[in-house]
Amino acid sequence: MPKVPLKPVNRLLATLPKAEYQRLVPHLENVPLPLKQVLYKRGESIEYVYFPHRAIVSLIATTEEGSNVEVGIVGNDGVTGMPDLLGDNIATITALVQREDSGMRMKASLLKTEFGQGGVLQSLLLRYTQALYALTSQNAACNRLHQIDEKLARWLLLVSDTVESNELQLTQEFMAQMLSVRRPGVTEAASRLQQAGLIRYHRGRISILNRQKLEAASCSCYGIIKSQYARLLEH
Template identity: 50%
Template sequence: MVSLQDPNQNHLLAALLDAEFDRLSPHLELVQMKLGDILYESGGKLEHVYFPTSAIISLHYLLENGSSSEIAGVGNEGVLGISLFMGGNTTPSRAVVQTSGYGYRLKAHVLLEEFNRSGQVMHLLLRYTQALITHMSQTAVCNRHHTVEQQLCRWLLLTLDRLTTNELTMTQELIANMLGVRREGVTEAAGRLQVQHLISYRRGHITVLNRNGLECQACECYGVVKKEFARLLSDVQHRQGRESARV
């Protein structure tokens, strides 16, 4: 429900000092994000940035022939729209809602003004950006060198890290589009994981039954991304815990 949403559910917003949060909070607008909604088109001007709380956004790179694949995902750990403060005003990727939920929208110029104060917000966003670049780089390596089954495990684990449940609403066709592979490949990979009782899949719903087993099946790419986010944003999680306790 909308009433259960709070900006502090986003790790970056929760990490802000009181003065910084107080400057931004009047401008935060709660928005519902539905599965399949397109928040940015490739090459589009950034009018807003988004801080997801319960939604997950997938960044897709589009090819000239219309095909695409996911280059990264953004959930409650981060912010959508890093191109804004990295020196550009457009994004080369399409941003599509992968998991429906909520998030907070902020006008681009408001965040940019805060970023240009060269305070904690700037340092926090730059560290998050470094972690996101690692995520993108590792995704490219994984898609080139690892099996569809390993890619599927990586994708499932990264998605689970952003959810409070072990159930995902996602068709195999959508997963295939995320990974940039044929649907048949995803069907075979998901079937092998189901035979091993690691997941259960039916009618567009995936339930992870054995997370530890899924981690054993995944390639090293999941661990690399998770460790980099933890290394760069470990104090973010600490301050978030303190903020939650204060509230």
Template identity: 40%
Template sequence: MREGDDKLIRNEILLSLPDAERDAVLPHLELVRLTAHHVLHEPGDNLRSAYFCNTGMISILTVFPDGKSVEVGLVGREGFVGLRLIAGFPTAFTRAITQISGSAYRIDGATLLELLPSNPELRRLLEGFSQVQTAAVCQVAACNRLHEVEERLARWLLMCSDRVKSDSLALTQELLGQMLGTRRSSVTLAAGTLQRAGLIAANRGEVRILKRAGLERAACSCYAAVRREFEEWRHMRSHSK
């Protein structure tokens, strides 16, 4: 890590580490810029690096043989990309792509695995994130099957906002359609409904949340379920320090 880069840490996992473990990990981290649409890995790639997301947002997508894809996970400053490494899998199953520009702390995969035995809190935090991320994936899978596009769009915008800590999101409707696994025309109609209700403002390349409480009411129950899971994990972290 370059001098001064440790002052820029926003990642919640790194910030939750005891001082001794953070000091052990920091020399192995490299602060890297993540530009929108940058692919971190594709299905089948060897996982040579892992990432502690610092700012911005990374999407985890399932990719089908015909090239179509649908989002199954979101990672912001609360999380980490590279969980399969921790579980002993050397190759990626999904695509990880930057959706909102930001930064991450990159670590060599082999180095991370060497650090885990002597840094138990790091392992515990990564395993905890794996559990809440799995719960979120399960909830979103059910959501995509059972709930209307408008509800799902509201839920997804709120989840994005939570991860970047902002109500202004650099997103296009084409991207929203891809992430929700639905037609762009359906997303346009749903976004129009939310706009007419005064909950969001959507311009070219940007969506702004205007009334968060109203958007939460418009979202399906999946948003609250996922948020509770992450809040419980944060509570567990804060009481373990």
């Protein structure tokens, strides 16, 4: 198993004072996060929390009929499994790896104990919870009110920010599932963005060609989400 890095890759961990991070190190494990790995399912107990490196984890709400919609994403600025820290270790959503890479994991019960000691860790995780709540709330409004081209642009920008790259590996089927729209709608929206010179899409690979214009094509939700994360987490 790869060693825990002295300098954390995950930006949330990197924000901690050295002493607080070193207190977590004995409990952290460097693990691969392969594509489509389910970290936990709705209704299951949360055994581990994960701090992604360059992986992306989709937080997915599921209806009783089996329909899925992405309500949030966790990247290298965050951590999965927040319900456990707030007093309940039963997952209300499913956490699915949508971009493979690696990350740090630790027992949820141990992080909860560290959280209870206060300090910067507690403050940081509370602010992250608020940022994640802002993201899920804005996603709900966006999915209900905005056009598919705007939603797709917003989602691509958020994913790009999370992986810190303009090169993305995303299938149309997956994008349709995450945006809770039909696949033909995503195909048409991606085609319009490509014709406008904003992206290039070919065989599951998307390149953002003009970020400034893609931001202009996005709905206002992208700017709102970005400003909330900056206000709460960039200190």
